[in-house]
Amino acid sequence: MNFRSLAIGLILSLVLGPQSLKAFVHISPSKPHLPVSPNNPTITFQWNGSAPVLSDKGDVFDGIYADSSDTELMEVLLKAAMGKWNEVESAYLNFEVVLNKNAVTNSEDEIYAIVVEDQDSQTVAAAALPSFQSSNPDDSPLKKNGHIIYDCDISVSTNAVSAKYLLKTLTHELGHCVGLGHPHSDYNSIMSYANSSDTAELGLDDKAGISFLYPEPGVSQKVKYMTSCGVLALRSDDDPRAEGGYRWPTLFLLLLPLLLGFRKQFL
Numbered sequence: 001m002n003f004r005s006l007a008i009g010l011i012l013s014l015v016l017g018p019q020s021l022k023a024f025v026h027i028s029p030s031k032p033h034l035p036v037s038p039n040n041p042t043i044t045f046q047w048n049g050s051a052p053v054l055s056d057k058g059d060v061f062d063g064i065y066a067d068s069s070d071t072e073l074m075e076v077l078l079k080a081a082m083g084k085w086n087e088v089e090s091a092y093l094n095f096e097v098v099l100n101k102n103a104v105t106n107s108e109d110e111i112y113a114i115v116v117e118d119q120d121s122q123t124v125a126a127a128a129l130p131s132f133q134s135s136n137p138d139d140s141p142l143k144k145n146g147h148i149i150y151d152c153d154i155s156v157s158t159n160a161v162s163a164k165y166l167l168k169t170l171t172h173e174l175g176h177c178v179g180l181g182h183p184h185s186d187y188n189s190i191m192s193y194a195n196s197s198d199t200a201e202l203g204l205d206d207k208a209g210i211s212f213l214y215p216e217p218g219v220s221q222k223v224k225y226m227t228s229c230g231v232l233a234l235r236s237d238d239d240p241r242a243e244g245g246y247r248w249p250t251l252f253l254l255l256l257p258l259l260l261g262f263r264k265q266f267l
């Protein structure tokens with residue numbers, strides 16, 4: 001193998017390699033999922049009706065809730081965060097929220113709750129508590145299954161937070177209830193710690209994750225396999241790869257060894 005073949009191989013692996021590493025991550029190796037089915041797709045969260053002190057209300061939803069109360073906007077934020085996951089057409093899972101002032105965080109009561117409450121941490125806006133492993137031999141078969149997320153409470157801090165950041169955080173925490181963990185290879189994923197975007201949009205991996213766990217019957221034609229690396233991918237209009245965003249840098253890298261060879265030969 002000559003130098004030029006080596007260089008082209010290295011460049012190809014650099015260009016294609018990062019894409020092949022992209023993948024959603026399950027919250028546990030047992031790949032647990034919520035107890036839903038296409039005929040019974042809804043998980044209902046009980047919200048205790050409280051809200052943190054919300055700042056910068058005008059920064060979300062085109063400012064139409066700028067003068068709303070914290071509680072009014074909190075309800076809208078919860079529904080919007082759930083909507084991000086509900087809108088994935090290739091997944092049947094459906095979240096909804098109802099008001100229950102008595103809702104509490106209890107990881108064993110099999111009630112999905114969103115509770116705004118005082119927290120010790122000053123830095124965590126919200127945290128999800130998915131339950132899918134029971135060590136109690138007296139528990140029901142559902143709890144002992146090991147593959148069923150039989151409870152997932154989201155605890156939201158009463159500490160002041162911007163509306164935009166809380167929307168993103170709620171969307172992320174709901175992703176844990178979906179059954180997804182933290183990927184470390186895709187900065188566009190809402191489930192990634194490294195996501196630097198300030199919006200709550202799902203990434204390609206997030207959509208692939210919920211579609212893997214809750215595949216909508218009859219829409220498999222919307223799932224495409226990328227021939228370059230075999231990663232399960234969904235068509236997405238807001239994914240940069242769908243717009244050819246990588247095309248020019250890729251072309252430049254592929255031509256680089258030829259340009260270098262030209263320079264060596266004639267200069």
Ligand SMILES: [Zn+2]
Pocket residue numbers: 172176182
């Ligand atoms: Zn997380």
